[in-house]
């Protein structure tokens with residue numbers, strides 16, 4: 001028997017709190033379709049959200065999982081990372097099932113999006129939380145008469161105890177764009193030990209990635225699996241760039257690592273009526 005989940009409020013904004021009967025939970029804002037929180041059953045919060053983030057309509061939230069669409073970063077004429085993360089999304093459904101909780105949100109073009117990006121589209125964000133897993137699926141349909149191209153990302157900010165205790169596995173052999181050095185490189189070693197000021201777009205990521213944390217009081221293995229997305233961004237601003245971010249405390253660059261399911265290098269082309277689907281499956285092992 002499924003039970004509808006009522007709308008609630010979080011930081012003054014409309015939100016849906018998904019609670020699975022097994023104790024797992026996730027919170028998503030209608031603002032930006034922004035996933036803010038994920039607590040696996042028996043686990044702790046997995047996402048970082050900046051205590052200095054604005055929770056205001058029209059502005060992106062710093063942390064959680066911003067939806068990047070239809071442009072990545074400043075790679076085009078639109079606002080940074082496109083408009084999806086700053087728009088109000090509609091709630092399609094939210095319900096608790098026998099062993100999970102689900103929500104579907106939708107964003108469609110409006111007069112403001114057509115002014116800057118003249119295309120008819122429908123984005124659907126589906127979430128499923130259950131046990132030790134969170135699945136985030138993003139679908140895009142071309143509702144217009146003309147083809148369009150877009151880039152996209154699920155820009156996940158994973159909370160970490162300290163940058164020195166974190167590593168990422170699964171990138172060996174992959175080519176990447178090093179956005180700090182502005183050069184194309186290849187990952188030689190299996191273990192990426194992130195230092196500050198890391199900004200990379202890894203290409204053709206087919207295998208699951210593993211975020212590991214090993215410290216005196218921490219031992220965590222989080223599996224990150226992408227489907228439908230070609231690239232994975234690994235980003236941490238480091239001390240200097242973090243200090244320049246108005247909505248992140250100066251020392252907090254040590255407290256998160258972004259690992260983003262993305263399609264950037266080869267934007268997705270949808271002909272009239274066509275659809276694309278991408279998924280990010282997160283499992284706390």
Ligand SMILES: O=P(O)(O)OC[C@H]1O[C@H](O)[C@H](O)[C@@H](O)[C@@H]1O
Nearest residue numbers: 073080081179199200233235258
């Ligand atoms: O500050 P934002 O617009 O949210 O962007 C935050 C970051 O997003 C991505 O990870 C990019 O690769 C970075 O270059 C960028 O700094």
